[in-house]
Amino acid sequence: MRDVPRSGHELGANEDVLGQAGEPRRPQSRDGELGAAVARAQDGDETAFAVAYRIVQPGLLGYLRGLVGEDAEDVASEAWLEIARDLSRFRGDGAGFRGWTATIARHRALDHLRRRRVRPQAAPLEHDALELPGRLDTQDQALESLSTARALELVRTLPRDQAEAVLLRVVVGLDGPAAARVLGKRPGAVRTAAHRGLKRLAGQLGVRDAATGV
Amino acid sequence: MGERHGGDGPFGRRRAHPGGPLFAPGRAYADQADADRADSRFEARLGAALRTRGVDAEAERRAVAAFRAAHATQASRARTRRRDDWRPAAPRRARVSLKATLSVVLASLTLGGVAFAAIGSAGSGTHARPGTSLPAHQPASTPERPSAAGTSAGTAHPPSGIPSARPHHPDTARDTVAHCRTYERAGNRGGALDATAWQRLVSAAGGEDKVAAYCAAQMKAAEGKRDDNGGNSATNGGNSGRKAPGKK
Incomplete structure (x- = not known):
């Protein structure tokens, strides 16, 4: 099973420490639950569909949000209409469902962007991002102070391929091959894009400054 | 904070980043595992920051309503398209590889057969051609190589002075006639001839566009010689297939 943690930590204990912010930080831990919910939803169970949602x-x-900014809620609603309509076509487990829904959401987002005719990442905030103070003593301090708005700003300064690779990996929780399938690219290219994007984000967060100070 | 993650980041199967750690290489990590932990901690924090907290109840209600409506109207399960199939790929890959293997085997058998057939048609046209009443070994003296008159027992010995790697191969003149026949059978294209034979024919004729005329002349000459030597009654230059069955 792909959602079994490889470490010695118990899933429950993991959830406990991860849940500090009110939700687990590792979406994979719930792939088993998700897969079961999807299967029941395909049999017509409305409650199970809500669980999957x-x-x-x-x-x-x-x-x-990383793709279309403040229109994300509208695009997500469109995507869920399609997901609900086509759910009976879907085959796969919980992780597969993440990939399938991400693909649908991505197509809706690209349609939306075409309609809007606006590039996904206008980067007016890049300047600020580069001037993030490097005075934070440790990487952890830099990360603890990271707000949602800030993280989103940073991701949206990345080139589109890097931003999408990072988002699919750390936010949606897809593995390399699944992210590659969503993006229609080779896994190696997606892995490289994700790595570059993460490295750049780490640098912009002042982590590098903190590190060289050690 | 190291206890927040047991070691596996969101990409559990990836053991290390392809391009080294995300953070500055100068940083003092105890080992690679430590660097990986720092990377996955960063990814986890970033993911947590970017994921929304909770879900909007109204949006959820709309999605569930859409699900209910879709389920009510769909009589049976819709067909699964390729893009809807997210099952693990292992079994599918196995099927594909079996299919691929069979295709390769079939293709090589086919190509091998074609190659074998091509050798047969280009190399032994004179001997193996059905429907002709040619004697097994024709005298093969030609204007070009009068010294190589191998009339005795076929062409087991290559003509002296001309090295040949194929001792049982007919000499060049008969080769040429055979190639010309193949050429004409193939509808005046070089396709049925192998590259070497075609090149030889072209150089003998003195140009690709002269091959047809050259071949006509060669075959006429061959017919004439056969008539002379065999002494049968077919008209000079006539079709070799129209020969009288018996000799007068």
């Missing part, structure tokens, strides 16, 4: 939506919305 609640598991998937936070990551999906985070991904869409």
